[in-house]
Amino acid sequence: MSTDDIATLPDHRLLSLLDESRMIIVCGPGGVGKTTTAAALGVLAATHFAKRVLVLTVDPARRLATALGLVALGNAEVPVHLDRARGTLTMAMIDTKSSWDDMVRRHAPDERTRDRVLENELYRTLTSRFVHSHDYVVTERLFEAREGGGYDLVVVDTPPSRSALSVLDAPRRMEQFFSSRLLKLLTAPTQSRLLSLASRPFFVVADRILGAAFLSDIAEFFTLFRTMEGPIVARSRRVGSLLAEESTKYAVVTSPEPVAMREAKFLVDELRRRNHRLAAVVANRLVPVRLGDGALKRAVGLEASLADPVGQLAPPERRRLEVLVACEREIAAISAQHGSAVQRIADWGALVVTGEDRGGDITDTASLLALGESLRTRVTTERQE
Ligand SMILES: Nc1ncnc2c1ncn2[C@@H]1O[C@H](COP(=O)(O)OP(=O)(O)OP(=O)(O)O)[C@@H](O)[C@H]1O
Ligand SMILES: [Mg+2]
Structure with missing residues (x-):
């Protein structure tokens, strides 16, 4: 079979999904078009419905970011102009460092604690260098986007594949972190316990290599961080339940390449194992119908x-x-390869939405809408596993 054999259904299913969801989390392997798809879904939703739509993106391709005015703005939410839209579209990039700083400003019990955390060397290193530091700030941003009440639909772009799962696990991990014995050991009753650890061989060496400031930074960081435990844990719990809500849906994007499909299938299985609502698999970058047909x-x-x-x-x-x-x-x-790839994806048992390769980059709202429109009109039948 080829892509022209893909059964197309009336296009209402993707639109119903956009209409019924309050949050759509877009996951997938690296480079398959997650950010593009998330933006296209946002444009499509704001065009067809009188909704206030927010797209939270991670690291968009530079030309798309520039076209949407996202580059210099870091964490800021940017209104995106759409022609003939019924609703509104806002886009925001998740900038890890500024999101952490915002979070500290929001949760610190007083100004002194706030400033000490922001100036702490360990805090700076953790928030700017550690990959997983991104995961938790996504949680914070989701909380703000949903609970702030400003948006009817939030479309969330995620980092590639397995990292998306660690974003989803972040709320639970944060809770575990605060209740961990290690944190208690490091911070209770005062810093003295940690500082007494400093006489142990590892710390003696660490101290020599990294300087005494390193150890006191660790002690200070964890002690200060604990003062924010209450609000952070409360939010983590709330986001944990938002992620599992009926109106939160998940879409997995893949290309028709075998490596990407293997990774996408892994994600599909993991999402199901975690009882997340997989609403659709988007098979992106297929040979356009006008070329493949005939x-x-x-x-x-x-x-x-x-x-x-x-x-x-x-x-x-x-x-x-x-x-x-x-x-x-x-x-x-x-086209035949892509057709059988789509058929295999249909065997995963979710709604399959197909996206054509539009050639070149997708860098403005018009091309995003064109991709969105092609997505909604190429919905295929899914088969149950
Ligand atoms: N259907 C499409 N047609 C043409 N180009 C596309 C299509 N989908 C995505 N692209 C292009 O492919 C490139 C990668 O897309 P994108 O940044 O959305 O992928 P990603 O999955 O978010 O990548 P990463 O894993 O690095 O975050 C971009 O240049 C984008 O414009
Ligand atoms: Mg991306």
Whole structure:
């Protein structure tokens, strides 16, 4: 089969999904179009519904970010102009460092604690260098976006594959962190316990290499951080339950390449294992229908005119036709591969939405809407596993 054999259904299912959800979390392997799809879903929702839509993105491709005015703004929420939209669209990038700083400003019990945390070396290193430090701030941003009451739909872009799962696990991990014995040991009753650890061999060496400031920074950081335990744990719990709500849906994006599909299937299984509501799998960057449709027929037709003994083709004309035949055959072969990839994805048992490769980059709201519209009109039937 080829992409032109994909059964297309009336387009209401993707739109119903956008209409019914309050949060859509877009996950997938690296580079398959998660950020683009999240933005396209946001544009589609704001165009069709009188909703206030927020798209929270992670690290968008530079040209898209520039086109949407996201580059210089870090964490700020930017209104995006759409022609003929019924609702409004706002986009924001999740900047890890500034999100942590905002969180400390919000939760610190007093100004002194706030300033000491912000100036603490360990805090600075943790928030700017550690990959997982991103996960928790996404939680904070989700809380603000949902509980702030400003938005009807929040579309959340995530980092590639397994990191998306660690974003989803972040609320629970944060709670575990605060109740951990290690934190209690480090902070109770005062810093003295930690500082007394400093006489142990590891710390003696650490102290020599890293300087005494390192140890006191650790002690200070954990002690100060604990003063924010109450609000942080409360929010983590709330976000944990938001992630599991009926109106929170998950979409997995994949390309038709085998490596991406393996990773996407892993995500699908993990989301289900965690009882998250997988609403759709988006098979992105498929051969466009206008190219794939009838490519084989066109190749066969051209071959017939090449074989025609009566028509004497001039050599340049013959060569031109041969090139065209080769192109059509190649398109037909890729289209067939994509068609069977989509069929395999349909076996995963979720709604499959197909997205065409639109050539070049997708860098403005018009091309995002065009992608969104093509997504909603190429919904395929799903088969149950
Ligand atoms: N359907 C499409 N047609 C054409 N180009 C596309 C399509 N989808 C995505 N792209 C392009 O592919 C590139 C990667 O897309 P994107 O940044 O959305 O991927 P991602 O999955 O978010 O990547 P990462 O894992 O790095 O975050 C971008 O240049 C984007 O414009
Ligand atoms: Mg991305």
